[in-house]
Amino acid sequence: MIFVYYDSPIGILRITEEEGSITSIYALDEDHEVSAPETPVLQKGVQQLDEYFAGTRKVFDLPLKQEGSDFQQGVWNELCRIGYGKTISYQQQSKFLKNPLGIRAIASANGKNHLLIVVPCHRVIGSDGSLTGFGAGIWRKKWLLEHEARVMGVGQTTLF
Structure with a gap:
């Protein structure tokens, strides 16, 4: 290592x-x-x-590997589909994963993501637009979302 x-x-x-x-x-x-x-x-x-x-890179091209179950891998792959400067709710993420009752399990898998920024779990927010559930600290999540909104030239991030 x-x-x-x-x-x-x-x-x-x-x-x-x-x-x-x-x-x-x-x-x-x-x-x-x-x-x-x-x-x-x-x-x-x-x-x-x-x-x-x-503000010049919106997509990462790196060799990545993180250990996790097939379920976690699926959740993390879905995170990578959220566009730069966009957000989705945990509920939307559960629908994209065809698991509408799995919101808590999906949120838990998001929390086990070890690849901050590159696997963009910061782009998942509460259904009411609140900034919740970010192991690196809500202030960092807010900063990252505001940074992406600035780069995109919008006042706030937009929904997926």
């Missing part, structure tokens, strides 16, 4: 690589010394996050 600490507008991110794939991107609440990426995969990850925060 190799990792890099990356300084972002939402704080220090720890990007982890294992066997040629990015396996996690976590926001940290404590300070860490920023380090230079040591591998081509981590370099590409840092470059693409730089582009995202600069």
Whole structure:
């Protein structure tokens, strides 16, 4: 396991690589010394996050791998279908997954996503438009959604 600490507008991110794939991107609440990426995969990850925060990247093209059940993998794949600058509710996500009674299980799988920003769980909101359920902190979710809205030139994010 190799990792890099990356300084972002939402704080220090720890990007982890294992066997040629990015396996996690976590926001940290404590300070860490920023380090230079040591591998081509981590370099590409840092470059693409730089582009995202600069507003020039809307889709990521990285080798990703996170461990999870088939159900979790399906939920995470669905997250990747939410367009940049758009949001969906947990209820909408459950309908897209053809599991309208599985809202809690789907929300739980969203919470187990280890690839912050790249697998955009920040784009899932409450049915009433509230910002709920984000392990990295609601303030980060708000920042990410506002950033994407600014880049898209709209006052707020729009529904999927």
